[in-house]
Amino acid sequence: MPGGRLSHQDRLDIAAGLADGFGYAEIARQLQRPTSTISREVNRNGGAGGYRADHAHYATASRARRRQPDASRTASTSRPSDPRAAYVERFAEMMVDGGLPRMASRVLALLYTSDSRTLTAADLVRELRVSPASISKAIGYLERVGMVHREPDPERRLQHYVIAEDVWLKAWEISARTNFNWAETAAEGVDLVGRDTPAGERLTQMAEFFQRLSEDMSGGAGFHDCLSVLAVLWKAERHLSPDELATALGWPVERVTDAVDYAVKAAASGAAGE
Secondary structure, three states: OOOOOOOHHHHHHHHHHHHOOOOHHHHHHHHOOOHHHHHHHHHHOOOOOOOOHHHHHHHHHHHHHHHHHHOOOOHHHOOOOOHHHHHHHHHHHHHHHOOOOHHHHHHHHHHHHOOOOOEEHHHHHHHHOOOHHHHHHHHHHHHHOOOEEEEEOOOOOOEEEEEOOOHHHHHHHHHHHHHHHHHHHHHHHHHHHOOOOHHHHHHHHHHHHHHHHHHHHHOHHHHHHHHHHHHHHHHHOOOOOHHHHHHHHOOOHHHHHHHHHHHHHHHHHHHHHO
């Protein structure tokens, strides 16, 4: 029952939801449970990539038996849950909803919220409680899309993983590229079934929608330059002159001023449209 202990059937439903790619929040809604309950259950039993319902049910029962001799202890001796770890999971869930793979999202969220500038694979395995293979696969994806890069340890045979400075620009580009792929795939479907068929009409609408969305997000060179300037300003956390921006970006000053003009015109256009 909602609010009580998870049953074996609940755990089977959680495993099925993970296999279907559902997030913790969606699984929680289906089971009428708090999202934190689902997150804690999965992370305690192998993570999203290694969760097994039968193993989780057995392990939970085993832990309960081991705790029975200490049942006389007061509730005040129990350790509270880690709010930072819970925040990392919520942060990751947001990125999953935005289209990033789940484990890549968890790795990126942990890197972004860590006090340390870099984390090793061992750090990620320990903090996320998943297998080294899961971390390797997630890091491989993040490196391919340019959101994370690695730095060798000068003293030990270790690799340190670092978030790219333009990580959110990369995320935007991935989203724009995804929309373009949707448009291309829909257009191929139109050629296959014919524009005048019911399926062709639906696919045509889909292709046109995602094509417009991709074009709006891509925005051309001026748009990308504008984002790059904003990224430098955000990192600097202070006003920078055009010369300082040009030095930081390695651009001619004229390119910086063109990007700023683009931003001003875009803002004015948006204000006029309201």
